[in-house]
Amino acid sequence: VGRRVIAHVDCDAFYASVELLRRPELRGQCVIVSGSGPRAVVTTASYEARKYGVHSAMPTARALRLCPQAVLIPPDGAAYREASQAVWGLIRAELGEELVEQVGIDEGYVDLTEIEMPKAAMRKLAADVKAATGLTVSVGIGPNKLVAKIASDLEKPEGLVALSREQACERFAASSPRLIPGIGPKTAERLESMGISTLAALREAGEGVLSERFGANHGRDLYRRAHFEHDGHVQPVRAAVSQSSETTFDVDVADHAVLEEVIARQANGLCDGLRRKGTLGRTIGIKVRLADFTTVTRARTIETATNHPAVVAGVACDLFRAYDPSDPVRLIGVRVAAFTGEEEEAERRRASASRQLRLAV
DNA sequence: TCTGGGGTCCTGCGGCGG
């Protein structure tokens, strides 16, 4: 396990930036990409809007109170996927697809270990992406994914920051543990209750104490992350694990017949996607969120993988009837997982059939 | 003022088969 050089590439305010390409007259204004319903939240805010305290995941109603002059743009997933392909296609072409791992629509990692003058290479890459697509990226370079990711965030937009592990330790000693990806609100709160509110304190806590409180795996992970150690490698191809479709209603819905119609519609859309990819799933699940925000999931694994809308909708409605919530429903969703390809599934069925035969004999 | 939609991964538990 030699020394590695990893870059994290992150598109700046991605959805908002894609919208500005189509509507350059909005440049310099507060732009918020978001649905417009009463329960919508902000997907992306332009840097101008962020100055007013608007950020992703904030309820749109609140964002508009903070920044009433903002222009609201409804999300256009197809446009963002297309822009993402342009950016990441170029990055793969320039650096070699075996060195690039895309995670999510607008970011990814590059293994620069074997590349000479990594910083210069990434400076060129950022310029090429901007020239070809009009979109800007920020880049972080470090000895592992964790440091690279934090570095890419430091000088957004259009940043390019290289950091060693030691520099990261020193620079962020007084920072909140929340700086570290993977330490979210719950973990931060637990740490706070232990008197740990900085990364230096997290390091000083020691692995033993953390493992006691968080379990061996999570504890060790927290301790290592506090030292900016991370051994995850760049994985060029990552197969999808599940696909889902969910809807939050503007007003909670109590009528189960209506909910089953929505389930059927979601199953249709999901199966369209699965068929385009030639994928089948064996596990079908539902998600139900009630008015008080309690969220329940139910799942069933069926004998034969499927991408038939009637089968998916049938199982999903079955699960819903078994759950039979008496309270109004805020969100309903359908999920398909445990994927196999079409030919794999045929093989699985042959194996299963011969097992049955042996048992029968 | 409430809290989207798309995901991933982990944990704990219970059933089951060898």
Place this chain on the structure above:
DNA sequence: TCTGCCGCCGCAGGACCC
């Protein structure tokens, strides 16, 4: 034949990320 152990799978929930 019974029992215990172990590993795997499926399920539910939770935390987290963009």
